[in-house]
Amino acid sequence: MSNDTRERNRRMNHFDGHDEIWLFGYGSLIWKADFPFLERRPAHIHGWVRRFWQGSHDHRGTPEAPGRVATLVREPEAICHGMAYRIAPEVLGPLDVREKNGYLRELTRLHFDDNGQPASADGLLYLATEDNAAFLGDAPLDAIAAQIALAHGPSGPNRDYLVHLAQALRELGVDDPHVFALAARLPHPAGDDCPQRRQ
Numbered sequence: 152m153s154n155d156t157r158e159r160n161r162r163m164n165h166f167d168g169h170d171e172i173w174l175f176g177y178g179s180l181i182w183k184a185d186f187p188f189l190e191r192r193p194a195h196i197h198g199w200v201r202r203f204w205q206g207s208h209d210h211r212g213t214p215e216a217p218g219r220v221a222t223l224v225r226e227p228e229a230i231c232h233g234m235a236y237r238i239a240p241e242v243l244g245p246l247d248v249r250e251k252n253g254y255l256r257e258l259t260r261l262h263f264d265d266n267g268q269p270a271s272a273d274g275l276l277y278l279a280t281e282d283n284a285a286f287l288g289d290a291p292l293d294a295i296a297a298q299i300a301l302a303h304g305p306s307g308p309n310r311d312y313l314v315h316l317a318q319a320l321r322e323l324g325v326d327d328p329h330v331f332a333l334a335a336r337l338p339h340p341a342g343d344d345c346p347q348r349r350q
Protein backbone atom coordinates (compact mmCIF):
# COMPACT_ATOMS: atom_id res chain seq x y z
CA MET A 152 0.00 0.00 0.00
CA SER A 153 1.48 3.37 -0.97
CA ASN A 154 0.71 6.27 1.31
CA ASP A 155 3.99 8.08 1.05
CA THR A 156 3.88 11.41 2.89
CA ARG A 157 7.49 12.49 2.29
CA GLU A 158 6.76 15.08 -0.41
CA ARG A 159 3.88 16.69 1.51
CA ASN A 160 6.04 16.90 4.63
CA ARG A 161 8.92 18.46 2.68
CA ARG A 162 6.56 21.22 1.51
CA MET A 163 5.64 22.12 5.09
CA ASN A 164 7.74 25.21 5.69
CA HIS A 165 6.49 26.73 8.96
CA PHE A 166 9.92 26.54 10.56
CA ASP A 167 11.95 27.62 7.54
CA GLY A 168 14.78 29.88 8.70
CA HIS A 169 14.72 28.47 12.26
CA ASP A 170 17.93 26.87 13.42
CA GLU A 171 16.14 24.58 15.86
CA ILE A 172 12.68 23.02 16.19
CA TRP A 173 10.80 21.36 19.04
CA LEU A 174 9.42 17.94 18.04
CA PHE A 175 6.77 16.29 20.23
CA GLY A 176 6.91 12.48 20.44
CA TYR A 177 3.96 10.48 21.72
CA GLY A 178 4.72 7.00 20.36
CA SER A 179 7.98 5.30 19.49
CA LEU A 180 9.75 8.65 19.65
CA ILE A 181 9.34 8.53 23.44
CA TRP A 182 11.45 5.42 23.84
CA LYS A 183 13.35 5.22 20.54
CA ALA A 184 15.19 8.45 19.92
CA ASP A 185 17.51 7.16 17.20
CA PHE A 186 18.21 10.64 15.87
CA PRO A 187 20.46 13.44 17.09
CA PHE A 188 18.82 15.94 19.44
CA LEU A 189 20.05 18.97 21.34
CA GLU A 190 17.83 18.53 24.38
CA ARG A 191 14.84 16.49 25.47
CA ARG A 192 12.14 17.41 27.96
CA PRO A 193 8.92 15.71 29.06
CA ALA A 194 5.98 17.66 27.73
CA HIS A 195 2.26 17.54 26.99
CA ILE A 196 -0.14 18.88 24.41
CA HIS A 197 -3.80 19.81 24.75
CA GLY A 198 -6.79 18.47 22.84
CA TRP A 199 -5.45 15.07 21.77
CA VAL A 200 -5.52 11.45 22.95
CA ARG A 201 -3.12 8.67 21.95
CA ARG A 202 -4.75 5.76 20.15
CA PHE A 203 -3.47 2.57 18.47
CA TRP A 204 -5.51 3.34 15.38
CA GLN A 205 -2.83 3.59 12.70
CA GLY A 206 -1.90 0.52 10.66
CA SER A 207 1.73 -0.38 10.15
CA HIS A 208 2.79 -2.51 7.21
CA ASP A 209 6.30 -1.14 6.96
CA HIS A 210 7.59 -1.24 10.56
CA ARG A 211 5.50 -3.38 12.92
CA GLY A 212 3.58 -5.49 10.45
CA THR A 213 3.36 -6.43 6.79
CA PRO A 214 0.86 -5.57 4.02
CA GLU A 215 -0.73 -9.00 4.60
CA ALA A 216 -0.84 -8.66 8.39
CA PRO A 217 -0.52 -5.01 9.39
CA GLY A 218 0.31 -4.09 12.95
CA ARG A 219 -1.08 -1.17 14.89
CA VAL A 220 0.87 1.85 16.10
CA ALA A 221 -0.01 5.09 17.83
CA THR A 222 -1.54 8.19 16.38
CA LEU A 223 -3.44 11.07 17.96
CA VAL A 224 -7.16 11.68 17.88
CA ARG A 225 -8.83 15.00 18.71
CA GLU A 226 -10.57 15.18 22.08
CA PRO A 227 -11.12 18.74 23.23
CA GLU A 228 -10.52 18.45 26.99
CA ALA A 229 -7.78 15.82 26.80
CA ILE A 230 -4.08 16.10 27.51
CA CYS A 231 -1.49 13.86 25.88
CA HIS A 232 1.89 13.45 27.58
CA GLY A 233 5.05 12.58 25.73
CA MET A 234 8.62 13.65 25.15
CA ALA A 235 9.78 16.80 23.36
CA TYR A 236 13.06 16.96 21.47
CA ARG A 237 14.89 20.11 20.43
CA ILE A 238 16.38 19.21 17.08
CA ALA A 239 18.21 20.80 14.17
CA PRO A 240 15.91 21.22 11.12
CA GLU A 241 17.92 18.77 9.03
CA VAL A 242 16.88 15.95 11.41
CA LEU A 243 13.33 16.16 10.01
CA GLY A 244 14.33 14.73 6.60
CA PRO A 245 15.30 11.29 7.97
CA LEU A 246 12.27 11.33 10.29
CA ASP A 247 9.99 12.02 7.31
CA VAL A 248 11.42 8.87 5.75
CA ARG A 249 11.04 6.81 8.93
CA GLU A 250 7.43 7.99 9.38
CA LYS A 251 6.45 8.12 5.71
CA ASN A 252 3.55 5.66 5.96
CA GLY A 253 0.72 8.15 6.48
CA TYR A 254 2.16 10.55 9.03
CA LEU A 255 2.11 14.26 8.27
CA ARG A 256 3.84 17.03 10.17
CA GLU A 257 1.37 18.99 12.29
CA LEU A 258 1.95 22.22 14.20
CA THR A 259 1.37 22.08 17.94
CA ARG A 260 1.83 24.04 21.13
CA LEU A 261 3.95 22.12 23.63
CA HIS A 262 3.84 22.58 27.40
CA PHE A 263 6.89 21.28 29.24
CA ASP A 264 6.42 19.11 32.32
CA ASP A 265 9.71 19.97 34.01
CA ASN A 266 10.28 23.32 35.69
CA GLY A 267 12.67 24.56 33.02
CA GLN A 268 12.36 27.51 30.69
CA PRO A 269 10.71 28.18 28.39
CA ALA A 270 7.52 26.73 29.89
CA SER A 271 5.98 26.22 26.45
CA ALA A 272 6.93 26.43 22.80
CA ASP A 273 5.59 25.97 19.29
CA GLY A 274 6.62 22.74 17.67
CA LEU A 275 5.78 19.84 15.40
CA LEU A 276 4.42 16.37 15.75
CA TYR A 277 3.74 13.56 13.27
CA LEU A 278 0.04 12.84 12.88
CA ALA A 279 -1.79 10.07 11.00
CA THR A 280 -5.38 11.14 10.39
CA GLU A 281 -8.33 9.04 9.28
CA ASP A 282 -7.90 10.12 5.66
CA ASN A 283 -4.64 8.21 5.20
CA ALA A 284 -4.78 4.81 3.55
CA ALA A 285 -3.11 2.98 6.44
CA PHE A 286 -5.57 4.28 9.05
CA LEU A 287 -7.45 1.45 10.79
CA GLY A 288 -9.47 3.36 13.38
CA ASP A 289 -11.22 2.12 16.45
CA ALA A 290 -11.93 -1.51 17.36
CA PRO A 291 -12.62 -3.37 20.60
CA LEU A 292 -9.58 -3.35 22.89
CA ASP A 293 -9.39 -7.15 22.81
CA ALA A 294 -9.25 -7.11 19.01
CA ILE A 295 -6.59 -4.39 18.92
CA ALA A 296 -4.46 -6.26 21.48
CA ALA A 297 -4.86 -9.54 19.56
CA GLN A 298 -3.73 -7.85 16.33
CA ILE A 299 -0.72 -6.32 18.08
CA ALA A 300 0.18 -9.66 19.68
CA LEU A 301 0.35 -11.35 16.27
CA ALA A 302 1.89 -8.70 14.03
CA HIS A 303 5.58 -8.60 13.22
CA GLY A 304 7.42 -6.38 10.74
CA PRO A 305 10.90 -5.23 9.69
CA SER A 306 11.26 -3.19 12.91
CA GLY A 307 10.34 -6.18 15.07
CA PRO A 308 7.31 -7.53 16.92
CA ASN A 309 4.38 -5.16 17.23
CA ARG A 310 4.01 -6.20 20.90
CA ASP A 311 7.48 -4.76 21.66
CA TYR A 312 6.31 -1.33 20.46
CA LEU A 313 3.35 -1.46 22.86
CA VAL A 314 5.33 -2.87 25.78
CA HIS A 315 8.11 -0.29 25.38
CA LEU A 316 5.61 2.54 25.13
CA ALA A 317 3.72 1.40 28.25
CA GLN A 318 7.01 1.07 30.14
CA ALA A 319 8.22 4.51 29.04
CA LEU A 320 4.92 6.11 30.07
CA ARG A 321 5.11 4.42 33.48
CA GLU A 322 8.63 5.78 33.91
CA LEU A 323 7.36 9.25 33.06
CA GLY A 324 4.58 8.88 35.65
CA VAL A 325 1.94 9.20 32.94
CA ASP A 326 -1.41 7.43 33.19
CA ASP A 327 -2.68 6.42 29.75
CA PRO A 328 -5.70 4.12 30.17
CA HIS A 329 -5.81 3.16 26.46
CA VAL A 330 -2.16 2.07 26.33
CA PHE A 331 -2.22 0.32 29.70
CA ALA A 332 -5.47 -1.52 28.89
CA LEU A 333 -3.93 -2.82 25.65
CA ALA A 334 -0.68 -3.85 27.33
CA ALA A 335 -2.65 -5.73 30.00
CA ARG A 336 -4.49 -7.67 27.28
CA LEU A 337 -1.34 -8.97 25.57
CA PRO A 338 -0.98 -12.71 26.01
CA HIS A 339 2.27 -13.65 27.73
CA PRO A 340 5.00 -14.44 25.20
CA ALA A 341 5.63 -18.12 24.42
CA GLY A 342 8.32 -19.52 26.69
CA ASP A 343 7.50 -17.08 29.49
CA ASP A 344 7.81 -19.37 32.50
CA CYS A 345 7.51 -16.74 35.19
CA PRO A 346 6.56 -18.80 38.30
CA GLN A 347 3.84 -16.38 39.45
CA ARG A 348 2.09 -16.67 36.08
CA ARG A 349 2.09 -20.48 36.25
CA GLN A 350 -0.06 -20.51 39.38
Ligand code: BEZ
Nearest residue numbers: 176177178179180250277
Ligand atom coordinates in the same frame (compact mmCIF):
# COMPACT_ATOMS: atom_id res chain seq x y z
C1 BEZ B 1 5.84 9.66 17.85
O1 BEZ B 1 6.42 8.96 18.67
O2 BEZ B 1 5.43 10.78 18.13
C2 BEZ B 1 5.64 9.15 16.50
C3 BEZ B 1 6.39 8.11 16.05
C4 BEZ B 1 6.19 7.60 14.81
C5 BEZ B 1 5.23 8.16 14.00
C6 BEZ B 1 4.49 9.21 14.45
C7 BEZ B 1 4.68 9.71 15.70
